[in-house]
Amino acid sequence: MRHACLALFLIILGTCAGALDIEDRQVIPGTSERVLRIVSTADLDVFEPYLMAFHDSRPEISVDYTVVSSAELHRAIRDGAEFDLALSSAMDLQFQLANDGFALGHRSEQTQALPDWARWRDLIFAFTAEPAVVVLSTERFSGLPVPATRQDLVALLRQHPDRFAGMIGTYDVRDSGLGYLFATQEARSTDAYWRLSEVMGRLDPQLYCCSGQMIDDVTSGRLALAYNVLGSYAAERLARDSGGRVQIIGMQDFVNVMLRTAIIPATAQETEAAGAMINMLASLGMRDEPGDWPLPPLNQPGGTEAVGFGPIRLGPALMVYLDPLNRRSFLGEWENALEQR
Amino acid sequence: MTGTGSIGRRLTLLLALVAALLSVLSWSMVTGLSRQAVARTQDNVLAASATTIAETLRSEQGEVRLELPYSAFSMLGAISQDRVFYRVSAGDRVLTGYDDLPSPTGAAPGIGQVVFDTGDYSNETIRMASVTRLVLAGGQPVPVTVTVAQTRSGVSTISADLSRQAAILSVAFFLVAVGFSAIAARTSLRPLNEIAASVSRRGPSDLRPLRRDAPTELAPLMLSLNRLMGRLGQSIRRSEDFIAEAAHRIRTPLATVRAQAEIALRSVGDETEKRRLRQIIRAVDESSRSAGQLLDHATVIYRTDDLALSPVDLAELVGQTAAALEPTAAMKEIRLDVAATPARVMGDPVLLDNALRNVLDNAIKYSPEETEVSIRVTTKEDQVHITVTDEGPGLGDGPLGALTERFRRGDDTQGIVGSGLGLTIAEDVLLAHDGRLDLKNRDGGTGTCVTLVLPCS
Known part of the structure; x- marks a missing residue:
């Protein structure tokens, strides 16, 4: 019986998600006909504990978890793809969906407990605060000082162009929604960003779509340094198996802190289950101790407060860099800096 | 007495009514004004946002160029959590933003002037601010219009919040006013009450x-x-x-x-x-x-x-009065037994003599022949008691208070000369001296015991 149900779900979901460029997918079957369809940018290995926790509390609901890129997620929701919950690290895109009326409201005790900066209009809810970090290979950095600020990093890259040529990785902001968010917010906040980009551009940087691959390449030694990596993934990977080959550094002059957010798309059917999932994520976001969860809570002890930078603000200003004109001009500048051929 | 209601209550009620009217009026005014103020704040921020965007308009290689400044939207996010929409169009061509956003209608906007309008977009009421600038593109000026719109839920929330606070304040104001009204009414009526009290005292x-x-x-x-x-x-x-x-x-x-x-x-x-x-x-x-x-x-x-008060020694007075009545008593062979200790009171000796004489006269009159009437003057705490006790028939069973009424006589006085004024006179005198007259049947045996009570000087 269970297998028959599962097969049925897969068929239904297959038809729904057919147009999507799916990176990964998992279905946790439940005991009833109800299915909570989640579309997310979080890798399965990072997010599975959350799905299992939800399954434990609501075993009757099947969970269908689809991993896509943030841009793909945004496009799918805009096009009316049927999902009950959308979780994304690209908070600007999520915000735009909420602003443009693609999200349903949800209000509960747990969401009300969230701080004001972690929710907007009961439409969009943050449940993790994840800083952008620099990940470097211990082996490739042997004998070199560990940079603490962007100035240090710029100086280091200038002094040792031979050591770093082709060994630096960063997001391809044209493909990655999160990379674009980090880049635009950093460009807005610190002058050092463009200088650093110029320097990196001269060193033939490797461009990536996702944090995971960058971390993999630093771990294997293919990269000496990955810039603007999602700290939570790096920490999780480091805890798992790097064996001291990788070092995570937060820049002390400025740190971008991204909020991973959830919205209930306007097309959602299982709004009750989606709300329950948001409630669970919100209360996990408000936990005091990091615990065993792969993703950090909203308030990290010694995290964002230590360097004095709050998370990127959830507000209409996020839409500024999504404007096509602004995006075109930003990408133009970014290409000039990073692709010096 | 037929009442036409209390003046105090009526006054309080009227004042409270006025206070209620003023409270409602002030609440509606505060609500209206706060709504206007909040709406104006939103308009100002929208205008600032649109102007900030319009200031980035420029011409590059015959094309209209612009950049949305970060501050243009962050200022909108600062005042409320409202949805934001925008559009920049050059002539009929939309350069960027939401294609289907309505334009402010009404008066044709002058160049550089901000025009406001309220409309509907995406199932919500929005407030729009629009500003037009001329940009030289391709050798000729092109009017470029920047429209920034925001939903109004923040405005409604703040207005409702202020309105609720104003309502709470108004109710508080009303309650305080009612309290003051009651106090004012009581204060205004106090002279009247004082006069009434002094008359009834x-x-x-x-x-x-x-x-x-x-x-x-x-x-x-x-x-x-x-x-x-x-x-x-x-x-x-x-x-x-x-x-x-x-x-x-x-x-x-x-x-x-x-x-x-x-x-x-x-x-x-x-x-x-x-x-x-x-x-x-x-x-x-x-x-x-x-x-x-x-x-x-x-x-x-x-x-x-x-009343002319002078110090009077009651022992002396009792002796004189008893002596004066001795002949009358002797006619019935009644012995007057006087036992007095000196007791000084302030009083009118003529009146006191009059009172005592009437009491004694009554006692002699109602006593059978060959009996005794005793007169005792005693001091108890701050009072002097003159007790006159006879062996007559007593006061009967009628109400004792009635015996001191004018022309009222006891039930068993037939055949005895009397006017019914004696006890009335005695009581009037004692009341005038802040004293009283106590009447009771004698304890053990027949007879009457009349006590004249006077305060000590």
């Missing part, structure tokens, strides 16, 4: 005019009251004078009649005639006594109106 025969400060509104009332009391006092005095005059005039001819009857009694031998004459003498005695008591009563009323 007065003794039953105190008809002196009221002398106290009163608000101008109460002056006519005071004046009429004083005039009424004056007339009343005059009228009472006149009738007392008349009674005294009448009693006096009756007494003299009665004495003549009695003397003539005594002479006649001695000169006639026939027993029937003698019996008739004795009846005449008896009737004359009764009338004469009544007239005397009426005179006493008039004297008491006259003197208590204007």
Whole structure:
């Protein structure tokens, strides 16, 4: 019986998600006909504990978890793809969906407990605060000082162009929604960003779509340094198996802190289950101790407060860099800096 | 007494009504003004946002270029959590933003002027600000319009919040006003109550005019009251004078009649005639006594109106009065047993003598022959008691209070000469001296016990 149900779900979901460029997918079957369809940018290995926790509390609901890129997620929701919950690290895109009326409201005790900066209009809810970090290979950095600020990093890259040529990785902001968010917010906040980009551009940087691959390449030694990596993934990977080959550094002059957010798309059917999932994520976001969860809570002890930078603000200003004109001009500048051929 | 409601309550109610009206008025005004202020704030921020965007408009290689400044939207996010929409169009061509966003309608916007409008977009009411600038593109000026719109839920929330606060304040204001109204009503009515209290505090025969400060509104009332009391006092005095005059005039001819009857009694031998004459003498005695008591009563009323207090030793007074009545008692073979300790009070000796004489007179009158009437003067704490006890028939079972009413006589007084004024006179005197008259049947055995209670000096 269970297998028959599962097969049925897969068929239904297959038809729904057919147009999507799916990176990964998992279905946790439940005991009833109800299915909570989640579309997310979080890798399965990072997010599975959350799905299992939800399954434990609501075993009757099947969970269908689809991993896509943030841009793909945004496009799918805009096009009316049927999902009950959308979780994304690209908070600007999520915000735009909420602003443009693609999200349903949800209000509960747990969401009300969230701080004001972690929710907007009961439409969009943050449940993790994840800083952008620099990940470097211990082996490739042997004998070199560990940079603490962007100035240090710029100086280091200038002094040792031979050591770093082709060994630096960063997001391809044209493909990655999160990379674009980090880049635009950093460009807005610190002058050092463009200088650093110029320097990196001269060193033939490797461009990536996702944090995971960058971390993999630093771990294997293919990269000496990955810039603007999602700290939570790096920490999780480091805890798992790097064996001291990788070092995570937060820049002390400025740190971008991204909020991973959830919205209930306007097309959602299982709004009750989606709300329950948001409630669970919100209360996990408000936990005091990091615990065993792969993703950090909203308030990290010694995290964002230590360097004095709050998370990127959830507000209409996020839409500024999504404007096509602004995006075109930003990408133009970014290409000039990073692709010096 | 028929009431037409309380002035205080009516005044409080009226003032409270006014306060309620003012509260509602102030609440609606505050609500209206706050809504305007909040709406204006939103307009100002929208205008600033649109202007900030318009300032980035420029021309590059014949093309209109612009960059949305970060501040243009962050300022919108700063005041409320409202959805934001925008559009930049050059002529009919949309450069960027939401294609289907409505444009502010109405007056054609002047260049550089901000136009506002309210409309509907994406199932919500929005407020729009629009500004147009001319940009040189391709050699000719192109009007470029920047429209920034925001939903109004923040405005409604803040307005509702302010309105609720204003409502709470208004209710508080109203309650305070009601409290003050009640206090104001009570304060305004206090002179009236004070006058009423001072009138009701007065003794039953105190008809002196009221002398106290009163608000101008109460002056006519005071004046009429004083005039009424004056007339009343005059009228009472006149009738007392008349009674005294009448009693006096009756007494003299009665004495003549009695003397003539005594002479006649001695000169006639026939027993029937003698019996008739004795009846005449008896009737004359009764009338004469009544007239005397009426005179006493008039004297008491006259003197208590204007009481002249002097130190009086009651032991001495009791001795004198008893001595004066000794002959009357002797006629019935009644012994007057006086035991007095010196007791000083402040009083009018004539009145006190009058009171005591009437009490003693009663005691002698109602006592059987060959009995004893005892008079004791004792001091208890700050009071002096003159107790007169006889061995007569007692006071009967009727209400004791009624015995001191004018012309009221006890149930078992048939056949005994009396007017019914004696105890009335005694009580009037004692009340005028802040004392009282206690009447009771004697403990153990027949007889009456009358106590005159006076405060010590």
